[in-house]
Amino acid sequence: MKFGIFFELQVPRPFSPERERQVIENALEQARLADDLGFQTVWAVEHHFLEEYSHSSAPELFLTAVAMQTSRIRVGHGAVVCVPEINHPIRVAERAAFLDILSGGRLEFGTARSSTWTEVGGFGADPDDTKKDWDEYVRVLPRMWTEERLSHRGRCFSMPERAVLPKPLQQPHPPLWVTVTSPGTELDAADRGLGCLGVATAGLAEQERRTKEYHRRIQLCEPVGGAVNDRVSTLNFLYCHEDADLAAERGLLFLGTFGMLNAHLLFTREAYPTSAYQSLANLAPSAARKGASPGDRPKVPEGMCLGDPNQVIQAVKRWESVGVDEVNFLLNAVEVLPQAQVLESLRLFAREVMPAF
Amino acid sequence: MLVGTADPQTLAEGAATLPSFETQPVRLEGVETLQVLYEMESAGSASLLPPGLHPTLPPVVTWLVQRVAESPWGAFCLAQCRVECRSGLRPRGFLRQGFVDAPRAGAALAERWGFRLRPGRISLERGYDRVCASVELDEQRVLALQSTDPQPLRPADAYIVANVHLAHTPHGLRLVQIDPDWEVARAERGQPSVDCFEPEAWSSPGLRPSHPVAGLFTLSCMTLPTLRYVSRPDSLAFQGTERVDT
Numbered sequence: 001m002k003f004g005i006f007f008e009l010q011v012p013r014p015f016s017p018e019r020e021r022q023v024i025e026n027a028l029e030q031a032r033l034a035d036d037l038g039f040q041t042v043w044a045v046e047h048h049f050l051e052e053y054s055h056s057s058a059p060e061l062f063l064t065a066v067a068m069q070t071s072r073i074r075v076g077h078g079a080v081v082c083v084p085e086i087n088h089p090i091r092v093a094e095r096a097a098f099l100d101i102l103s104g105g106r107l108e109f110g111t112a113r114s115s116t117w118t119e120v121g122g123f124g125a126d127p128d129d130t131k132k133d134w135d136e137y138v139r140v141l142p143r144m145w146t147e148e149r150l151s152h153r154g155r156c157f158s159m160p161e162r163a164v165l166p167k168p169l170q171q172p173h174p175p176l177w178v179t180v181t182s183p184g185t186e187l188d189a190a191d192r193g194l195g196c197l198g199v200a201t202a203g204l205a206e207q208e209r210r211t212k213e214y215h216r217r218i219q220l221c222e223p224v225g226g227a228v229n230d231r232v233s234t235l236n237f238l239y240c241h242e243d244a245d246l247a248a249e250r251g252l253l254f255l256g257t258f259g260m261l262n263a264h265l266l267f268t269r270e271a272y273p274t275s276a277y278q279s280l281a282n283l284a285p286s287a288a289r290k291g292a293s294p295g296d297r298p299k300v301p302e303g304m305c306l307g308d309p310n311q312v313i314q315a316v317k318r319w320e321s322v323g324v325d326e327v328n329f330l331l332n333a334v335e336v337l338p339q340a341q342v343l344e345s346l347r348l349f350a351r352e353v354m355p356a357f
Numbered sequence: 358m359l360v361g362t363a364d365p366q367t368l369a370e371g372a373a374t375l376p377s378f379e380t381q382p383v384r385l386e387g388v389e390t391l392q393v394l395y396e397m398e399s400a401g402s403a404s405l406l407p408p409g410l411h412p413t414l415p416p417v418v419t420w421l422v423q424r425v426a427e428s429p430w431g432a433f434c435l436a437q438c439r440v441e442c443r444s445g446l447r448p449r450g451f452l453r454q455g456f457v458d459a460p461r462a463g464a465a466l467a468e469r470w471g472f473r474l475r476p477g478r479i480s481l482e483r484g485y486d487r488v489c490a491s492v493e494l495d496e497q498r499v500l501a502l503q504s505t506d507p508q509p510l511r512p513a514d515a516y517i518v519a520n521v522h523l524a525h526t527p528h529g530l531r532l533v534q535i536d537p538d539w540e541v542a543r544a545e546r547g548q549p550s551v552d553c554f555e556p557e558a559w560s561s562p563g564l565r566p567s568h569p570v571a572g573l574f575t576l577s578c579m580t581l582p583t584l585r586y587v588s589r590p591d592s593l594a595f596q597g598t599e600r601v602d603t
Contacts, residue, residue, distance in 0.1 A: 121570065264443050270448055275514050
């Protein structure tokens with residue numbers, strides 16, 4: 001089992017340049033500590049226009065800063081929105097290769113298509129086309145990284161023969177992932193030989209079913225790249241404290257805040273009826289129990305890493321038992337937890353939980 | 358986190374009155390629905406919602422125009438102007454104002470589910486290449502919508518956010534949550550346009566539609582539900598929700 005940290009870069013209102021800077025500085029400090037503590041990967045999302053929820057609109061810049069301030073931890077571009085109105089594929093290939101070189105070959109490359117109307121509509125992209133765009137990107141990006149020169153005639157873009165430069169340091173290219181929110185995307189990942197970057201916190205039973213099917217199917221894949229990435233990661237929430245009650249209290253504050261912000265996004269399916277988005281793609285599990293009333297006291301949902309070290313070990317073991325290879329942790333939500341508490345939670349996790357895996 | 362800024366007491370002027378929460382489900386047959394969804398200007402949008410609701414980003418308005426073939430109150434047409442929002446985690450459409458063309462249906466919808474309604478003349482016409490809807494108040498047009506070039510969708514792809522109504526209830530002024538059950542037989546998406554919208558007639562001063570998103574036409578059966586939850590309009594749903602079906 002490997003562990004990563006995952007940044008949305010959530011900024012509390014009222015927005016100010018100082019606040020934006022503080023959120024980024026805090027995240028960089030967490031990344032440096034994670035590097036020291038033995039975490040595997042720092043992931044940063046790409047989002048646009050998502051007030052409070054994510055100000056991570058230039059993750060390649062954030063991850064460059066991470067790469068420059070760390071020595072060992074891998075940098076996860078997770079994930080690049082593969083839609084031409086948002087990122088031209090040639091620029092995606094160039095930036096990723098550059099980041100791989102700057103980081104000394106530490107890049108993990110995630111792909112996605114965006115799930116909110118706020119973003120898709122904001123860039124004027126057609127929701128019916130984003131999945132097709134993504135499919136074209138994941139097939140052509142590896143060629144841009146591995147072929148000396150290439151030309152391409154496709155549905156979403158075409159180019160005459162050119163050398164896309166530079167080429168990445170890792171050979172044949174950085175590991176490829178796709179974010180999995182909608183059910184079924186794990187099958188798309190398997191068919192193409194891509195890693196499953198879970199960004200929706202599926203329940204354990206659902207994760208087990210999806211992971212089994214993914215591993216069965218990837219054996220038969222036709223890889224789009226030069227190497228198959230058959231890893232499965234999941235997203236989780238981490239707040240670890242020696243006092244279990246305190247851990248739950250602070251953890252639920254963090255989880256609940258994140259869940260509220262996530263639920264307030266305007267998902268594509270809500271605004272624009274289409275077969276291309278079959279779920280709302282909410283990310284956070286509700287802390288409310290099934291059958292409970294809205295006013296009831298919430299509990300830590302099954303599998304969430306919000307507790308004392310022993311509780312967190314048990315939660316991670318359950319993810320391990322359903323075939324998950326990596327758990328990536330969100331550490332905060334709009335800074336509701338003070339930075340000192342986040343750092344101490346990371347240290348405690350590394351000291352007491354990591355050795356169990 | 359953004360919340361609405363409208364004064365609930367001011368919003369309550371014209372709100373419906375529910376004498377009781379004991380509402381039995383009612384099935385409506387042969388329901389044709391045109392929903393047109395637009396982004397709207399964010400300036401002033403929070404003032405269209407009470408503090409118990411959160412606006413979406415970007416703010417969005419939906420107009421729903423429905424022609425109901427069969428109901429316990431006979432055939433009727435209903436038109437609604439709703440501001441999309443969240444009650445706690447749940448997507449909702451906050452009804453700013455509705456119109457109805459049949460007094461019996463209007464009275465039942467108001468008294469049993471808290472629909473805020475005025476009498477009006479409503480038309481919904483479905484042609485080969487477009488669906489058109491309009492609402493007239495005292496022979497003045499206050500809404501004209503179109504959805505053109507319809508593309509068939511799977512019925513499961515039709516998504517209409519559930520309503521929330523501000524109403525006088527036995528618990529006082531409350532947000533009444535309405536989760537109808539839709540059985541969609543046909544769904545089409547079209548290019549939306551709003552040719553006429555008079556915000557004042559819809560009790561929505563300051564609501565300025567800005568960017569067309571989607572038109573949706575459905576043919577369905579719809580069940581108006583029993584009431585399960587209400588919430589205080591001046592508190593967030595996590596603190597202010599009350600169960601009323603026990």
